[in-house]
Amino acid sequence: MKVAILGFGTVGVGVYEMLEKTPGLSPGPVLVRAGKVDAPYKTDDLDRIVSDPSVWAVCECMGGVEPAFTYAAAVLKAGKHLVTSNKALVAAKGPELAALAEASGAGFLFSAACGGAIPFLHNLQLAAESDDIQSLGGILNGTTNFMLDSMQTLGVDYADALREAQALGYAEADPTADVSGMDALRKIMLGCATAYNLLPTEGLCREGIESLTAADVKDLQSRRLVCRLLGRAGLTDSGRLFAYIQPVLVPDTAPESAVRKNFNLAYYVGKNAGLIRLMGQGAGRYPTASALLRDVCDLRRGARSMMRADCQRVEADNSLPVCRYYVRLPKDKADALRFESLIEDGETVRGITDTLPVIRMHAIAEKIRGEGCKLFFAALED
Numbered sequence: 001m002k003v004a005i006l007g008f009g010t011v012g013v014g015v016y017e018m019l020e021k022t023p024g025l026s027p028g029p030v031l032v033r034a035g036k037v038d039a040p041y042k043t044d045d046l047d048r049i050v051s052d053p054s055v056w057a058v059c060e061c062m063g064g065v066e067p068a069f070t071y072a073a074a075v076l077k078a079g080k081h082l083v084t085s086n087k088a089l090v091a092a093k094g095p096e097l098a099a100l101a102e103a104s105g106a107g108f109l110f111s112a113a114c115g116g117a118i119p120f121l122h123n124l125q126l127a128a129e130s131d132d133i134q135s136l137g138g139i140l141n142g143t144t145n146f147m148l149d150s151m152q153t154l155g156v157d158y159a160d161a162l163r164e165a166q167a168l169g170y171a172e173a174d175p176t177a178d179v180s181g182m183d184a185l186r187k188i189m190l191g192c193a194t195a196y197n198l199l200p201t202e203g204l205c206r207e208g209i210e211s212l213t214a215a216d217v218k219d220l221q222s223r224r225l226v227c228r229l230l231g232r233a234g235l236t237d238s239g240r241l242f243a244y245i246q247p248v249l250v251p252d253t254a255p256e257s258a259v260r261k262n263f264n265l266a267y268y269v270g271k272n273a274g275l276i277r278l279m280g281q282g283a284g285r286y287p288t289a290s291a292l293l294r295d296v297c298d299l300r301r302g303a304r305s306m307m308r309a310d311c312q313r314v315e316a317d318n319s320l321p322v323c324r325y326y327v328r329l330p331k332d333k334a335d336a337l338r339f340e341s342l343i344e345d346g347e348t349v350r351g352i353t354d355t356l357p358v359i360r361m362h363a364i365a366e367k368i369r370g371e372g373c374k375l376f377f378a379a380l381e382d
């Protein structure tokens with residue numbers, strides 16, 4: 001069975017190599033950018049792939065929404081199965097692709113788009129069929145986890161940690177998506193689509209790790225706290241969907257603090273199953289390629305779409321989940337929040353807030369930054 005590949009970057013090369021070694025599968029043509037065709041198996045013409053009857057499935061690993069969406073749509077319209085690791089594509093155009101897959105009878109799997117090598121969406125989909133998923137989330141970005149780990153355990157500074165994550169092939173082409181929390185947020189969106197058939201596109205709260213400084217890390221270490229970037233989503237008792245990404249502080253003995261380097265820790269809570277955690281490499285050439293190959297093999301076993309064509313886009317409501325926060329901000333802005341404890345350090349204060357809604361903390365941070373001031377905040381995991 002021939003599997004064509006769209007995109008020949010970090011992940012595409014890994015998929016090609018793995019296809020060569022997987023019994024029953026072989027690499028088909030590889031789509032590259034115009035001017036980059038330097039071998040007979042490479043092409044810059046998508047038609048060569050969609051019109052090739054020997055191509056059974058296509059792995060899309062280009063990244064970005066366009067031209068990936070145009071190409072993915074053409075693949076599905078041609079009735080060929082599509083597997084993708086492209087979170088931006090599925091978060092933006094998942095329902096449209098699911099509808100095309102349903103219409104042509106082609107498969108559309110994207111477990112590689114969330115959690116790298118971890119079979120998270122795959123298991124979440126199965127669990128959602130047999131249990132009520134109360135919440136889901138976890139550490140879902142390998143780049144930021146690698147950076148946080150390097151900053152905390154090795155004292156590496158932010159810029160060097162990011163450079164190393166890029167060199168190791170963990171970061172997106174534009175790493176802003178990683179450090180801003182956007183990449184992890186897209187993965188949470190895919191989790192919601194899988195668990196609830198709801199794709200939250202509005203009302204999401206997102207805070208990345210861009211504001212974390214070496215001084216923050218030092219202060220957190222003195223409190224025996226470890227910073228991780230965590231996503232959470234779920235349904236409230238009234239059936240409203242919440243979904244957000246933010247830095248979270250956990251005790252240095254917590255399971256999340258043992259998630260090192262490029263690893264992810266994804267979880268869901270089933271009403272009957274309780275808490276299920278899955279851990280593994282969340283980014284990198286072979287971890288991600290292995291997830292794509294796993295989806296290809298799942299297609300071979302008869303699996304079809306991971307998203308329903310009637311998946312509804314909805315607005316998230318983050319007014320119900322509440323947290324206490326660790327906040328570092330200028331002294332003259334401290335009255336924007338109510339603090340349980342506060343330590344002054346010159347013109348800066350660091351404190352622990354009372355419990356407040358997630359949406360409120362994110363709005364206060366946006367307002368303070370809008371006034372030209374710097375601030376770092378992270379939720380406290382009790």
Ligand code: HSE
Pocket residue numbers: 113114115116140141142143144170171172178183282283284288
């Ligand atoms: N840039 C992503 C990450 C790649 O660091 O998690 C895997 O999705």
